[in-house]
Amino acid sequence: MSEAPWLTIIGLGEDGPAGLCNASRDALAQAACVMAPARHLSLIPDGAEQIEWPVPFAQGVDLLMARRGQPTVMLASGDPFWFGAGTTVTRHLARDEWQAFPGHSTFSLAAARLGWPLEATVCLGLHxxxxxxLRPHLAPSQRIIVTLRDGDAVVELGTYLEQTGFGASHCVIMEALGGPRERVTELPAADLSDGVAxxxxCVAIEVRGEGRPLPRVSGLADDxxxxxxxxxxxxxxAMTLSALAPRASEHLWDIGGGCGSIAIEWLLACPSLSATTIEPRADRVALISANATHLGVDRLSVVHGAAPAALENLTPPDAVFVGGGLSPELIHSLETLPAGTRLVINAVTLESEALLVQTCNRLGGELMRMEIANAVPIGPKQGWRASFPITQWSHTL
Structure with missing residues (x-):
């Protein structure tokens, strides 16, 4: 029989031990040490050694790992594996070293107060x-529940919703759900600065207002x-993202990022996607990061450097887009990526186009020429103004 796990992770509600299952109570009673934030420690009786979880959080992980093998309880809020600390800790451990007993998540408690279906509600941990x-989710009638850091963050939320044109949204502020201090307050977003939480x-948001919703398909307007x-x-x-064909949990290299539009729209396609943009110009690196944050995908990794040298030691990609900096050296470097990697390269100049034709003849793949023309005024009438044609090569290694 294997030994019992040395670490027990318990989701503690605002009602303290009263809301715990029997297995959680037993683990708490048998622990040699309990690690938790001060608020959680104040909810449990004295007994085992108590260690307050330090700030920053990573320091607490080091303290916890130093106790490896000694019966220890870690207390976390609600469900530790839903926007909680559970995954941060367990990634350092073997599966037989820990066990967990989740409590009621903040999202479940909030939905129970409001009568909202969780499967149709966006849940975000923004503490x-x-x-x-929030930006990708702000559209009229959308329901969102967000956990926040503190009362100041509630005020910041109201300001953010006003700035994006959704100040008319109906908000429900819920404090200390499930405990004796529980308080629920309903306000329009524009009035969130008037209260102290x-x-x-957490705040439940029913989105209202005249703000501009972010489209959910590829090909956002340039502005x-x-x-x-x-x-x-x-x-x-739009056509490039269709060729890249993002699939859940995949990683993209966007080489020659420009303003980051390809990588950003890749990330907007699914929360499980990740991306790295490689850009040689420092001013554009800052621009890419700002655009990514503005559109709600701050998880975009931006590398300042030129390919192929900047590609060393990066997370291997499932797909690669080259929008700038094309060279024979870069093509050769991309050829060494694992089989199954998808390559999409756009060329504007005759020299780059010739390189793509040569590469296609050698490796195979598909060549496509894209020519776009827009109607523009010509005196009192209209005519077509053509953009530079784009040659696109797509290939799976």
Whole structure:
């Protein structure tokens, strides 16, 4: 018989041990040490050694690992594996070293107060993330529940919703759900600065207002992105993302990022996707990061450097887009990627086009020429103004 796990992770509610299952109570009673934030330690009786979890959080992980093999309980809020600390800790451990007993999550308690179906509600943990992660979800009638850092973050939320044009949204502030300090307050987003909320706090948002919703298909209008003219234009971007064909949990290399539009729209396609943009110009690196944060995908990794040298030691990609900096050396480097990697390269100049034709003849794949023309005034009438044609090569290694 294997030994019992040395670490027990318990989701503690605001009602303290009264809300725990028998297995959680037994683990708490038998622990030699309990590690938790001060608020959680104040909810349990004295007994085992108590260690307050330090700030920053990573220091607490080191303290916990130093106790390896000694019966220890870690207390966390609600469900430790839903926007909680559970995964952060267990990634350092073997599966037989720990066990967990989740409590009621904040999202479940909030939905129970409101009568909202969780499967149709966006749930976000923003206590340590930027409020801009809300941006892709802000559309009239959308329901969102967010956990927040503290009362100041509630005020910041109201300001953010006003700035994005959704100040009319109906908000429900819920403090200390499930405990004796529980308080529920309903306000329009524009009035969130008028109240004082205490930790732990979450806010339910029923989105209303005249703000601009973010479309959920590839090919956002160009004005969603700040740029210096170096941007893959909307129709070409839509066709490029179709060729890249993002699939859940995949990673993209966006080489020659420009303003980051390709990588950003890749990330907007699914929360499980990840991406790295490689850009040689420092001013554009800052622009890419700003665009990613503005559109709610701050998880985009931006590398300042030129390919192929900057590609060393990066997370291997499932797909690669080259929008700038094409060279024979870069092509050779990409050829060494694992089989199954998808490559999509756009070329504008005759020299780059010739390189793609040669590469296609050698490796195979598909060549496509994209030509876009827009109607523009010619005196009192209209005519077509053509953009530079784009040659696209796509290939799976």
């Amino acid at each position: 340590a993330k930027p409020l801009s992660r 205490s930790h732990p706090v 969603w992105f700040a740029h210096d003219g170096q941007i893959t234009k909307r129709p070409i971007r």
